[in-house]
Amino acid sequence: MRTISAGKITETVRDLCIQANRQLRGDIVSGLKQAYGRETDRRSKNMIQAILENARIAKKEKLSICQDTGLPSVFLELGQDLHIKGDLNQAVNRGVEAGYKKGFFRSSVVADPLRRGRSGYAPAVIHVDLVKGNKLKIVVLPKGFGCENKSQLKMFNPTASWSEISKFIVDAVETAGADACPPYIVGVGIGGTADYACLLSKKALLARIDAKRSKLEEQLLKEINKLKIGAMGMGGKITALGVKIEEYPTHIAGLPVAVSVSCHATRSATAVL
Amino acid sequence: MKKIISTPLTSKVISGIKAGEMLFLTGVIFTARDQAHQRLCRLLAKGQKLPVELKGQVIYYCGPAQTPKGKIIGSCGPTTSRRMDEFCPRLHKAGLAATIGKGGRSRQVREAIKKYRGVYFLTYAGCGALISKYVRSVKIVAFPELGPEAVRRLEVKDFPLIAAIDCQGRNIFPEKEK
Helix, strand or coil, rough: CCCEEHHHHHHHHHHHHHHHHHHCCCCHHHHHHHHHHHHHHCCHHHHHHHHHHHHHHHHHHHHCCCCCCCCCEEEEECCCCCCCCCHHHHHHHHHHHHHHHHHHCCEEEECCCCEEEEEEEECCEEEEEEEEEEEEEEEEEEECCCHCCCCEEEEEEECCHHHHHHHHHHHHHHHHCCCCCEEEEEEEEECHHHHHHHHHHHHHHHCCCCCCCCCHHHHHHHHHHHCCCCHHCCCCCEEEEEEEEEEECCCCCCEEEEEEEECCCCCEEEEEE | CCEEEEEECCHHHHHCCCCCCEEEEEEEEEECHHHHHHHHHHHHHHCCCCCCCCCCCCEECCCCCCCCCCCCCCCCCCCCCHHHHCCCCHHHHHCCCCCEEECCCCHHHHHHHHCCCCCCEEEECCCHHHHHHEEEEEEEEECCHHHHHCEEEEEEEEEEEEEEECCCCEEEECCCCC
């Protein structure tokens, strides 16, 4: 059986936190450049230009793309034939703390959600999937809360039509409006249980936005762009850069649908150990 | 031509600002977000003096990242303004001239801006690295225990703004009832 040390995981998570927060994903940069070309509204175009300039400065000057460096979600795909020497959760959280400290990122995490108090860097929200093999895949998604606050879940009847579901998703984006840093990346989770649909919608944000879209995704993107919210709410053609749906089997009595709205600075970084 | 305004904002300058226009601010702004707003409003409710004189001043809804070595400030873009909607009218009543943030505001905020003749500005949302370039100095002036949420006095130069709600109550965003 293959063995890796908890220390190796800590180092990797540390580096992924720094990379994700400073370097905008290549597919997002390309999506923004295309949006700049397609947008005809002058003010929105200026905003997209500022977003691209921001990404350039962040990378060059080693600053975080956004001051809100998120409550990081860490997705682990753990091969069942891999042995980890040490404490996995602790290794991940230590990596987050080390990365956020080294990167001069913001301490945005309060230990006590009700009484608040002093903020720190960790813990992250960690999701572990057991998979075949002897590798460990680590994905860090430091999503800010401006957009996280716009997440929505609805438990539909199993007989609900696609137009009802589509309306709910588009309405979620309309409700986010200009508040959550459009143009957005929209993750949709359909099926499973209430909690699982939310997780799927979050995982959907990890997909490349330049991947081929399904018919439903294409249709949703079109509807969302009809909202004309535009970059930073300035109007125009581009309200979303991408839409991704993740599905899972569900119960005969239900149809959970979750929406994760994500900002133009959708950040993630991946490594395989 | 570039329109530059400076602080403290006078009523004459405020009267000349129209919703939708782009302008630049040179002068002093104060960062404050959720926790600081709650504290400021509690002090006002008790009739106590605020740690910062608000008359003619500008609040920037921002909690910056930490300052990297050799920099003046870390990434420091705007946070969602709507979360401060419940506190904003009270601060305008206390003399606050303007706020800077991202996204839309409630009807109550727009009405308070009109009543007290203030302004609500937007700045580049999600562009904290870029915005850090307009900051010349930073000093914590209240609630240091709040960490990133402490009130900071920022000296800024040519800080980019878009007027979203002007003193006549014109709003570039549709209003949502909340």
